[in-house]
Amino acid sequence: MRCTNKFLRRFSAAALIAAVVFNLTACGSKEFSFAYDRNRNNSSYSTASHTRGEKLEAFSADLCVTTGDVTAGTTADMSQATAAGLFDVASHKVIYAKSVHEKLNPASLTKIMTALCALKYGNLDDVLTASANVNITESGAVKLGLKEGDTMTMDQALHALLLKSANDVAVMVAEHIGGSVEGFAEIMNKEANLLGATNSHFVNPHGLTDPNHYTTAYDLYLICNAAVKYDKFVEIIHTASYNSVYHDKDGNEKTIDLTTTNAYLKNEAFAPDNITVIGGKTGTTSAAGSCLLIYSRDNVGNPYISIVLQSTDRTVMYQEMTALLGEI
Numbered sequence: 001m002r003c004t005n006k007f008l009r010r011f012s013a014a015a016l017i018a019a020v021v022f023n024l025t026a027c028g029s030k031e032f033s034f035a036y037d038r039n040r041n042n043s044s045y046s047t048a049s050h051t052r053g054e055k056l057e058a059f060s061a062d063l064c065v066t067t068g069d070v071t072a073g074t075t076a077d078m079s080q081a082t083a084a085g086l087f088d089v090a091s092h093k094v095i096y097a098k099s100v101h102e103k104l105n106p107a108s109l110t111k112i113m114t115a116l117c118a119l120k121y122g123n124l125d126d127v128l129t130a131s132a133n134v135n136i137t138e139s140g141a142v143k144l145g146l147k148e149g150d151t152m153t154m155d156q157a158l159h160a161l162l163l164k165s166a167n168d169v170a171v172m173v174a175e176h177i178g179g180s181v182e183g184f185a186e187i188m189n190k191e192a193n194l195l196g197a198t199n200s201h202f203v204n205p206h207g208l209t210d211p212n213h214y215t216t217a218y219d220l221y222l223i224c225n226a227a228v229k230y231d232k233f234v235e236i237i238h239t240a241s242y243n244s245v246y247h248d249k250d251g252n253e254k255t256i257d258l259t260t261t262n263a264y265l266k267n268e269a270f271a272p273d274n275i276t277v278i279g280g281k282t283g284t285t286s287a288a289g290s291c292l293l294i295y296s297r298d299n300v301g302n303p304y305i306s307i308v309l310q311s312t313d314r315t316v317m318y319q320e321m322t323a324l325l326g327e328i
Helices: 004-017 052-062 107-121 154-164 167-178 181-195 217-227 231-237 314-325
Strands: 021-025 031-035 083-088 093-098 127-129 151-153 241-247 253-259 275-285 289-298 303-311
Touching (some): 083 314, 093 217, 107 154, 107 167, 107 181, 107 275, 154 231, 154 241, 154 253, 217 289, 275 314, 289 314, 303 314
Antiparallel strands (some): 083 303, 151 241, 275 289
């Protein structure tokens, strides 16, 4: 079942509450907009009775906030990454930040937003049907190998999306939720705005290169912070391998045999002793370089989100991520 109308009804209602947008101007000419938190009591945030600073403080009370770089007291060498951030989710503290508001190509880290929208507007037992548009021809694009008419559940699709990073599955999810890739991109951008991720613009659900498709390390923190509130999202990114069966247009079985791309879960990379990597998402294209987002916990269970964007290669990316986690 396509959910376009359901989204529009929800967004229209939320928009009545989210009409107030707060702007925070950073050093230089960058401006960062923060959407109103629609889950809070509206009477506490009257534009007539509160100052701009008070509204911003109220919105950001449960978030890590920074307008620039944060490196004091840290020793991690992040010189090969264009942008990086380490966010203490429980304490709402930015531990490290390098160019976290710079707009960059996120590659397959895009799929975190795709999964978030799918979980919010779809159901895990929805049956998705692949259209002819799943035939992605871009060289090097990761695919599950879907054919027109193939069917699988949303649960299966999300595993293929987040573990294998299958771009053809991303198209199928987008068309199911948004009616089209373009319709789904509209949902992604409206959801990003509601989260305060206003330095992002999405044009597709997979992250294959497009000059109008970009986000920031900080916006990815906001998006992931919302996604990890869904138990299914955390469950999937914590999964090392997954096997299932879906069907072709004639009802014949096709197997899914997936292994995570996350080197920490495959024991190919090792976090500091006090850190448990729950999961995350990788992304690599020639335009985006090597990108990685990790959701982790320290030895007392406090959660962290860490991000490395546009590193030089996979090996350096994991070295930088491990160094970043060492700042916890």
